[in-house]
Amino acid sequence: RMIQQGGLLEYIQTPLDLDEIGGMSNLKKWLNHRKDVFSPEAKAFGIVPPKDVLMLGVQGAGKSLCAKAIATAWQQPLLRLDPSTLYASYIGESEKNLREALRQTEMMAPVILWIDEIEKAFASAASRSADGGLSQRMFGTLLTWLQEHQMPVFVVATANDIEALPPELLRKGRFDEIFFVDLPTQEVRREIFAIHLRKRGRDPVRFDLDALARASQDYSGSEIEQAVIAALHNAYAEKTDLGTETILAALQGSPPLSATMAEKVSALRQWAQGRCVIAE
Ligand SMILES: Nc1ncnc2c1ncn2[C@@H]1O[C@H](COP(=O)(O)OP(=O)(O)OP(=O)(O)O)[C@@H](O)[C@H]1O
Ligand SMILES: [Mg+2]
The missing domain is CATH 3.40.50.300 (P-loop containing nucleotide triphosphate hydrolases)
Incomplete structure (x- = not known):
């Protein structure tokens, strides 16, 4: 508004x-x-x-x-x-x-x-x-x-x-x-997966959150959410329910932005050292 x-x-x-x-x-x-x-x-x-x-x-x-x-x-x-x-x-x-x-x-x-x-x-x-x-x-x-x-x-x-x-x-x-x-740590990625699964009516306990968190290193919170959404679409199209495998496949199919701009990310991190409070 x-x-x-x-x-x-x-x-x-x-x-x-x-x-x-x-x-x-x-x-x-x-x-x-x-x-x-x-x-x-x-x-x-x-x-x-x-x-x-x-x-x-x-x-x-x-x-x-x-x-x-x-x-x-x-x-x-x-x-x-x-x-x-x-x-x-x-x-x-x-x-x-x-x-x-x-x-x-x-x-x-x-x-x-x-x-x-x-x-x-x-x-x-x-x-x-x-x-x-x-x-x-x-x-x-x-x-x-x-x-x-x-x-x-x-x-x-x-x-x-x-x-x-x-x-x-x-x-x-x-x-x-x-x-x-910064980009989320493994522990935080686990949390972010749980949050976005819950948002879509899925019980996070039914997913291998550790595997998801490991597979999403260097992904942003937004990219994690996008992977959940893409997997949800794929599962629906294939008439199955959302599972860990579908999300892992979605992650694989969509590499994180930070991979293509690794230098920029590390320069930003370096600059932040000592100047910024880490939100994490
Ligand atoms: N830490 C997080 N926990 C839960 N969800 C997250 C987190 N980080 C990002 N997301 C998801 O990703 C979406 C996009 O994140 P957000 O818009 O806050 O990023 P941003 O840093 O402002 O990005 P941009 O630079 O593109 O503006 C959020 O609406 C949320 O759904
Ligand atoms: Mg923004």
Whole structure:
């Protein structure tokens, strides 16, 4: 549902059951510790509530899911800003859109503002841009707002690609926290299979979860879900029920994205070392 015509902001339906997210134990702990810090009591106690986080991670690893988890854990409404919708063809219009989106967000405070794939909108702000400095100015407007806004708006930005991000955004202290959402470990993959089997009305106990978790090394949570869905289709077409073998075949038939971009994934991991909190 869009907030208004022209739709710069999208209202996202939460809550999401936190049990539907496999792994992310550090993130869940972080959220839990901070869930009461927006209260007047916390303020009187001297606590300054967090203002923003950045979720960095490979595609399909669950960043969007994490944004929804925050809104759920803190019981606040969630607004999604897709920065690509801000760009307009008339001069000056794009910046006006951004200011308007931020103004509308503040009007809904306390609220969580999810800026999805932040690097896509401001990518050219990282380099010499070909758009006459527009994305640079947009980025400047956003940065200023991030630093100075007074209303209780908690910002969750997500990004896949640090190389496309302007360095100012990654400076230490710019975000209260940068979380790195890595590919799931074997133990977490097991959990993710169980979650998605349960979602489709299957009892995970009837599956060899260990075999599935082993066979899905380097797969993202999203790719695990896709394998379950593909296997479900195959089983239905063949008039059998879903079984471990069908899912293993689906995994085999669809190699993970991280295999084709191994270098990029490891560069991201390396960068995250020491700079980010591992969401896992
Ligand atoms: N840890 C997880 N536990 C359960 N399901 C997961 C997990 N990670 C991903 N999924 C499944 O994969 C889907 C896609 O994940 P999500 O959209 O959160 O990834 P993303 O990191 O935002 O990817 P993108 O970079 O493509 O935006 C989720 O809706 C969920 O069904
Ligand atoms: Mg996403």
